[in-house]
Amino acid sequence: MPLNIKKTLLNIRQRRENLQYSQEYVASKLKLTQHAYSKIECGVTEITLRRLGEISDILLTRPSALIES
Template identity: 55%
Template sequence: MNAIDIKQLATSIRQLRESLYYSQEYMGVKLGIGQNAYSKIELGKCKITVERLAGIANILNIDLLDLLGPALNNRKTSPAVMEKVA
């Protein structure tokens, strides 16, 4: 079983969000949480459920496995994330 690099996952989420010009507040509203709670997700300071991660992937319009890819493979960024960010 591969361990997930939480910091890398958080970085990928932030990069994708910023590429779409979504605010942390917007993401929080869509997820039903506050901006502060969402900020902690992007900082890698809290545990994230699969359901919440799937919700983030849905909002960012990316496949969950593409979002998880870099964090699972210990790479900087997956090609799918780079394509979305570019």
């Protein structure tokens, strides 16, 4: 099954919002600016597997949970 990047990015955003985390909060944990993090969520900057793992840790979930549709 091919990876659906748009769905993964939507899952990341929804999980972040469900936890009531701001983009600024997640960005600070990643040592990024809010703008740089926003570009990841919007798909402007490609998300790497390493970054997906870091984001999933911050969002208290498994990477596979963010990838699943």
